[in-house]
Amino acid sequence: MLKATLRGLLAHRLRLGLTGFAILLAVAFVSGTYIFTDSLHQALNNLTNSQQPDVVVSAKTQFGTQFNDELAPPTLNSSVVTTVSKVPGVADAVGWIQIRNVTMLGPDGKPLGSNQGPGSSGQGQSWISNPALAVNTLDSGQAPSNSSQVAIDTTAAKNGDFKIGQQVSIVLPSGQTVRPTITALVNRGLSGGGGGGASSLAVWDPATAAQLLLKPNEFTQIRVQAQPGVSQQTLADAIKKVVPPGTQVQTGQEITDNTAANLSSRLDFLNTFLLVFALISLFVAAFLIYNTFSMLVAQRTRELALLRAIGATRRQVTRTVLIEALVVALIATTVGILAGMGVALGLRGLFNLFGAPLPGNGLVVIPRTFLFSYLIGVVVTLVSAWIPARRAATVPPVAALRDDVSIPTRSLRIRTLFGALLIGGAIGLAYNGLRSTGDATNAATLIGISALCALIGVLALAPILARGILMVLALPFAWTSVGRLARENGRRNPRRTAATAGALMIGLTLMSLLSVVAASTTKSTDAVVNDVIGADFIVTGQNFRPMPHAVFDAVKNTPGTSVTTYSRATPALVPGGGDEGQLVTGVDPTQINQVINLDFIQGSLSDLTDGSVVLDTKTAEANGIGVGTRVLLLSQKGVVELKVVGLYAPAGFFTGYVTNLAQIEQMGALPLDLAVYIKAAPGADVSAVRTTLDNELKPFPTAQIQDQTQFKQQIHDQISRLLVFILALLVLAVIIAVLGIVNTLALSVFERTREIGLLRAIGTTRKQVRRMVFVEALLMAVFGAAVGMILGVTYGILLQRSLIPEGITELGINVGQLVLFLVLAAVGGIIAAVWPAWRASRMDVLKAISTD
Amino acid sequence: MTENPPLPEPITTTAPAARTHGLTKIYGEGDTRVTALDSVDIELGAGKFTAIMGPSGSGKSTLMHCTAGLDKATSGEVFIGDVDLSKLNDKGLTKLRRESVGFVFQSFNLVPTLNARENITLPMDIAGRKVDTEWFDTVVDTIGLRDRLTHKPAELSGGQQQRVACARALASRPAIVFADEPTGNLDSRSSAEVLGFLRRSVDEFGQTIVMVTHDPSAAAYADRVVFLADGHVVDELLDPTADSVLDRMKRFELQTAAAAQQTNSEPPSAQAGA
Numbered sequence A: 001m002l003k004a005t006l007r008g009l010l011a012h013r014l015r016l017g018l019t020g021f022a023i024l025l026a027v028a029f030v031s032g033t034y035i036f037t038d039s040l041h042q043a044l045n046n047l048t049n050s051q052q053p054d055v056v057v058s059a060k061t062q063f064g065t066q067f068n069d070e071l072a073p074p075t076l077n078s079s080v081v082t083t084v085s086k087v088p089g090v091a092d093a094v095g096w097i098q099i100r101n102v103t104m105l106g107p108d109g110k111p112l113g114s115n116q117g118p119g120s121s122g123q124g125q126s127w128i129s130n131p132a133l134a135v136n137t138l139d140s141g142q143a144p145s146n147s148s149q150v151a152i153d154t155t156a157a158k159n160g161d162f163k164i165g166q167q168v169s170i171v172l173p174s175g176q177t178v179r180p181t182i183t184a185l186v187n188r189g190l191s192g193g194g195g196g197g198a199s200s201l202a203v204w205d206p207a208t209a210a211q212l213l214l215k216p217n218e219f220t221q222i223r224v225q226a227q228p229g230v231s232q233q234t235l236a237d238a239i240k241k242v243v244p245p246g247t248q249v250q251t252g253q254e255i256t257d258n259t260a261a262n263l264s265s266r267l268d269f270l271n272t273f274l275l276v277f278a279l280i281s282l283f284v285a286a287f288l289i290y291n292t293f294s295m296l297v298a299q300r301t302r303e304l305a306l307l308r309a310i311g312a313t314r315r316q317v318t319r320t321v322l323i324e325a326l327v328v329a330l331i332a333t334t335v336g337i338l339a340g341m342g343v344a345l346g347l348r349g350l351f352n353l354f355g356a357p358l359p360g361n362g363l364v365v366i367p368r369t370f371l372f373s374y375l376i377g378v379v380v381t382l383v384s385a386w387i388p389a390r391r392a393a394t395v396p397p398v399a400a401l402r403d404d405v406s407i408p409t410r411s412l413r414i415r416t417l418f419g420a421l422l423i424g425g426a427i428g429l430a431y432n433g434l435r436s437t438g439d440a441t442n443a444a445t446l447i448g449i450s451a452l453c454a455l456i457g458v459l460a461l462a463p464i465l466a467r468g469i470l471m472v473l474a475l476p477f478a479w480t481s482v483g484r485l486a487r488e489n490g491r492r493n494p495r496r497t498a499a500t501a502g503a504l505m506i507g508l509t510l511m512s513l514l515s516v517v518a519a520s521t522t523k524s525t526d527a528v529v530n531d532v533i534g535a536d537f538i539v540t541g542q543n544f545r546p547m548p549h550a551v552f553d554a555v556k557n558t559p560g561t562s563v564t565t566y567s568r569a570t571p572a573l574v575p576g577g578g579d580e581g582q583l584v585t586g587v588d589p590t591q592i593n594q595v596i597n598l599d600f601i602q603g604s605l606s607d608l609t610d611g612s613v614v615l616d617t618k619t620a621e622a623n624g625i626g627v628g629t630r631v632l633l634l635s636q637k638g639v640v641e642l643k644v645v646g647l648y649a650p651a652g653f654f655t656g657y658v659t660n661l662a663q664i665e666q667m668g669a670l671p672l673d674l675a676v677y678i679k680a681a682p683g684a685d686v687s688a689v690r691t692t693l694d695n696e697l698k699p700f701p702t703a704q705i706q707d708q709t710q711f712k713q714q715i716h717d718q719i720s721r722l723l724v725f726i727l728a729l730l731v732l733a734v735i736i737a738v739l740g741i742v743n744t745l746a747l748s749v750f751e752r753t754r755e756i757g758l759l760r761a762i763g764t765t766r767k768q769v770r771r772m773v774f775v776e777a778l779l780m781a782v783f784g785a786a787v788g789m790i791l792g793v794t795y796g797i798l799l800q801r802s803l804i805p806e807g808i809t810e811l812g813i814n815v816g817q818l819v820l821f822l823v824l825a826a827v828g829g830i831i832a833a834v835w836p837a838w839r840a841s842r843m844d845v846l847k848a849i850s851t852d
Numbered sequence B: 001m002t003e004n005p006p007l008p009e010p011i012t013t014t015a016p017a018a019r020t021h022g023l024t025k026i027y028g029e030g031d032t033r034v035t036a037l038d039s040v041d042i043e044l045g046a047g048k049f050t051a052i053m054g055p056s057g058s059g060k061s062t063l064m065h066c067t068a069g070l071d072k073a074t075s076g077e078v079f080i081g082d083v084d085l086s087k088l089n090d091k092g093l094t095k096l097r098r099e100s101v102g103f104v105f106q107s108f109n110l111v112p113t114l115n116a117r118e119n120i121t122l123p124m125d126i127a128g129r130k131v132d133t134e135w136f137d138t139v140v141d142t143i144g145l146r147d148r149l150t151h152k153p154a155e156l157s158g159g160q161q162q163r164v165a166c167a168r169a170l171a172s173r174p175a176i177v178f179a180d181e182p183t184g185n186l187d188s189r190s191s192a193e194v195l196g197f198l199r200r201s202v203d204e205f206g207q208t209i210v211m212v213t214h215d216p217s218a219a220a221y222a223d224r225v226v227f228l229a230d231g232h233v234v235d236e237l238l239d240p241t242a243d244s245v246l247d248r249m250k251r252f253e254l255q256t257a258a259a260a261q262q263t264n265s266e267p268p269s270a271q272a273g274a
């Protein structure tokens, strides 16, 4: 029996090979994801482990808001350093500075790495000469020792083509630009907490760093070395007793542990995110495996019947098929794990491409990766082959004796019923989701579950749909007999067509859903920009980071402008703002309403005075706040009580608490602006104004000025970058689906050997045979793509509806993009048909008609 | 494709519809070398029903395949009408089959996804030719399956399927129809229906038919029986009857048995011990 199985494997090696390839790709994605995150984990761990001092003293930060480092930098002064260094057991204590928003300019005068997405910025640090406490190590050159010298990181030097001895322009958080000489290149280390995320690193001697980045004698951290024999914990405990309240003392071990835990949870998230896509691929591969084994079993009906006739039990027949599946799974998974290394490199490349360069080069493959990959590869294959294997056992022994038998196909009734029930359920869920207005998360979840039901429902109904839809799709081909034959080939085994097209359907559903959501988001932000922003120009810091007030001063008196005003922010703990706080915005109420048109339900911006605040209706409702309510805010400068004087409808990114400039200054806002809004005077030449503004902003390379169109464009770019990134992750699933078409066609061409031979015998040319296979592939691909697209677009629309409270108010459908998907699917189908079509047309007529 | 297929010549013509000269077909090489046809000269008369008989492995199918342009001869010439098949490439052969040759196989003659009518018109559809409705009606009435035209092959009996296959072979008015054991899978009643139909198409429409068969009573429907053995034409019989064919076959069997006795002269008992 085993011998028969192995023979079978050999005889069908080509077809099984294609199945194996699908398993291989899916497993490669899974193992690649693990290898990728494991490697990243190790690289980051190496970095953290290698550079922690015994004890670190830092000013405690209350807030976890965006731009926290700039807007509320926690500092310690030198008296604390002195205190700490006097603690018994301390060998050395060094004050250290690390500040974001220090921008290095490239040779072109533009910020280095300005394409790295929001959040990334350069850093400034102070040099530590004690190697036990140092953060960076010298790669080459001499450590900076005076205010005209700087060390920069090797990566930045490479990106900006800087050499030791050259001067480099660096924009400080204050807006001032300095031009020190490079004296050294340093290793970047783990600058920026989250890994190598900083786009550049500038290191000054301690005195200069304090002067340029903070105030003289201020630090962000004290790094402490213990005397030999003094434990980290003992030392930390001793230091805790002497430092002022609000100061955090951590041992190196604690930091390492925290960082590791933090890293793990972040990488777990990344891992889960990537695994979702790997699982989609796996699901698609399962379709392919199921389909291949179904076809193999169908084609071997006579052989299996013969086995049964000569005494094999049903169980043995099932086992034959399953053993085949197992062997294929084992081989494919093994190769898949190897290919996973390639996938891991590919993922790293993808992140690089999308502006998130990651540290580390090595690949880490741990036993868990092997275990998971084998488990997934083998289990998925066996489960997928299970139904065909069971069906194989139902072949009656007499089938061996008859000429044209096939396994009795079960009626589609149960399947159809199941599909219809799911679709019904999906409609119900979607209806409920749309009705539960207000709670967008809940609605979106319901829509999501509904989408899943609908997808499975449509997959179940696909055989029935295939018959009808292929009829329609084939209309352009139906006038030739070749076209009709192709159509009937697609329709004759609707289950098979459905499974093949289903794989593509899944991919296309997700792709078009994402496309609609992205287009809707784009359109909604456009609407917000159009409705809300009345300014002609908006000046922001690089990547929307806070910028020095000097920028405002430079443009405030530009001729041809009627309004120039700015907004600021400071973090505070607010009702409804979570544990980490929220940014409270400060504006000039007399000016801002000329450039920002918020829709006030109650009160207005002009009611804002010191001691009052306005906020969006959504936060207000959620926290039982109304006009007249007094709210307590915990700012950097302590608790403030503010009176609510107005409520406005949230509009996209305009949400939260807004107060006036004097009030926000009292709450500790620094002279850093989030945006400067400029409106041209009526009748002024807008482009002339722009030119003037551009000139005025020349000294501020990190400030970017945008008109409304550019502002929208920047948001569009960010959204489409994310869309492309996710689409790139879906590509593998689509490739597997296309592979499924290759496999199905190859198998059905083989199955139809005699039929094709007959067609050739009665005068069908090779070209016509080829065309027949191509049309069949095209129909299958377009069927899958079209149904998937309808489903995806439908759910895209529903999702948009449910996200209206979240600010996705407009429905956007990028028809061009959807058409592109459809065309790509069709092209995929045609490519998939190349090899089967070639085989079909090369078929030896004589052999074909004498095949048993 | 606007050109019309050559119509079958009237019965009176003596020029053969197809002929071979020194047709040799060798399969394999070395140890596995088999001479399936050994310099066969044969003329297949136009408007005639020729049966080819012979023991299994004698080369009947090979002869048919080579003459019909399905297979290439190793050496020798094959003509259909006055077209030399050895001068044609795959494309030419396909065109020839499409326009001048009709086929009926032992089984699997019909495309399962097409109904009877579509199967019959398939050669014309593929060639992009108009179906001659008058001729189509004539052929359909002759096979007597008008009420089954919309049925798929799976819904037809074996005999009905073969009749549809015959109709397909005739529908495009080929110069010559080849049938390889068309009744091999049928019971005697269905066989009679199919053979009767072939006979009538010769008598009434002047069709040329070449049929391979093992069945003497099937051969009796033909105008002429050609006997093959070991790749040679060994005999022929005009206006055969089932009895005369059977007679001839018996004679061959005796001859071949005698020949086998001569070449294999060791006593059977010696083999039993091996």
Ligand SMILES: Nc1ncnc2c1ncn2[C@@H]1O[C@H](COP(=O)(O)OP(=O)(O)OP(=O)(O)O)[C@@H](O)[C@H]1O
Residues within 6 Å of the ligand: B027, B028, B034, B035, B036, B054, B055, B056, B057, B058, B059, B060, B061, B062, B063
């Ligand atoms: N493709 C092939 N390769 C090798 N040898 C072949 C091939 N086809 C036929 N033969 C050999 O050629 C000889 C003639 O075969 P052919 O099929 O023409 O016989 P046949 O008279 O049709 O027999 P049957 O009555 O059994 O159908 C046989 O010996 C056969 O083994």
Ligand SMILES: [Mg+2]
Residues within 6 Å of the ligand: B060, B061, B062
């Ligand atoms: Mg034969």
